[in-house]
Amino acid sequence: MELKGKVCVVTGASSGIGRRAAIDLAARGATVCGVARRAERLESVISGLSGDGHSMVPADVTKKTQVTAMASHVKEVHGRCDILVNSAGIGGAGTFDGRAAVGRTEEVMKTNFFGALYCTAELMPLLEAAAPCSVVNIASIAGRLALRGSSAYAASKFALVGWSEALHFELAERGVFVSLVEPGPLPTEGFPMTGLVKDPLMRRVLTSDEKVSSAILDAVARRKMQRVVPRWYYLLSIARVLVPPVYRFAQGPLATVRKHRVPEDG
Numbered sequence: 001m002e003l004k005g006k007v008c009v010v011t012g013a014s015s016g017i018g019r020r021a022a023i024d025l026a027a028r029g030a031t032v033c034g035v036a037r038r039a040e041r042l043e044s045v046i047s048g049l050s051g052d053g054h055s056m057v058p059a060d061v062t063k064k065t066q067v068t069a070m071a072s073h074v075k076e077v078h079g080r081c082d083i084l085v086n087s088a089g090i091g092g093a094g095t096f097d098g099r100a101a102v103g104r105t106e107e108v109m110k111t112n113f114f115g116a117l118y119c120t121a122e123l124m125p126l127l128e129a130a131a132p133c134s135v136v137n138i139a140s141i142a143g144r145l146a147l148r149g150s151s152a153y154a155a156s157k158f159a160l161v162g163w164s165e166a167l168h169f170e171l172a173e174r175g176v177f178v179s180l181v182e183p184g185p186l187p188t189e190g191f192p193m194t195g196l197v198k199d200p201l202m203r204r205v206l207t208s209d210e211k212v213s214s215a216i217l218d219a220v221a222r223r224k225m226q227r228v229v230p231r232w233y234y235l236l237s238i239a240r241v242l243v244p245p246v247y248r249f250a251q252g253p254l255a256t257v258r259k260h261r262v263p264e265d266g
């Protein structure tokens with residue numbers, strides 16, 4: 001898809017992957033509408049984009065009324081929506097401790113899954129009118145591989161993966177191409193990966209916002225259903241399906257990666 005003149009709504013544009021995607025889309029001639037809760041952070045990203053005509057909507061994707069207002073803004077200001085990148089998300093690390101885990105899981109589901117659902121639903125009329133168009137949902141390798149200590153996050157990303165795959169098959173015939181970009185760990189504000197960054201060996205498992213953004217652009221350009229970043233992580237999800245005992249055994253070594261992370265890492 002030629003990006004020049006296309007209108008792209010990017011949620012989570014105030015930081016990390018969403019911020020990088022906004023910068024890269026604008027650099028290729030697209031008009032960006034950034035969405036996130038922190039107005040000042042969003043303003044500094046949007047005002048620094050190349051080209052003009054960009055806009056922003058400070059909004060919480062878990063609040064339906066704010067998402068409806070965001071879609072109205074896109075219609076009034078831009079008149080169309082060609083690409084939606086659902087990147088808004090939070091971590092949810094923590095062992096399952098009964099009742100206390102319920103609130104955390106609800107909060108993570110609301111942001112990582114329902115946020116993407118609300119934004120896609122509210123922008124659907126504009127997306128269909130602009131077809132062929134793209135929706136890119138930022139899931140995670142955690143949407144294919146569940147690790148101990150991340151039940152809330154895994155639930156939200158498994159939900160996002162299942163929903164996106166079903167939508168991909170359902171909406172393609174209407175010209176709406178739904179893609180999943182599934183990153184492995186990378187250090188960002190909400191997911192600092194402190195332990196991994198400090199460890200010279202474990203640091204190698206990290207990817208970067210530039211690489212994830214490049215996968216987003218690739219998914220849009222080639223209408224790819226799935227892009228895993230880095231690509232070799234794809235082999236891990238294959239192992240889970242083809243040789244479940246190997247996958248279960250790998251929980252041990254994978255727990256080593258987990259041990260290098262702290263709760264704030266998501």
Ligand SMILES: NC(=O)c1ccc[n+]([C@@H]2O[C@H](COP(=O)([O-])OP(=O)(O)OC[C@H]3O[C@@H](n4cnc5c(N)ncnc54)[C@H](OP(=O)(O)O)[C@@H]3O)[C@@H](O)[C@H]2O)c1
Pocket residue numbers: 011012013014015016017018035036037038039041059060061062086087088089090091111112115138139140141182183184185186187188189190191
């Ligand atoms: N970093 C990783 O290791 C990693 C790996 C795989 C997948 N991911 C996924 O990538 C996506 C982006 O994460 P990131 O690493 O870029 O983290 P980040 O730098 O913390 O960015 C998260 C973004 O989401 C926004 N956000 C959070 N809750 C929101 C809400 N309720 N309403 C609107 N915006 C909200 C934040 O903005 P405000 O705070 O201003 O609202 C921020 O712009 C997430 O879906 C995450 O699950 C990350």
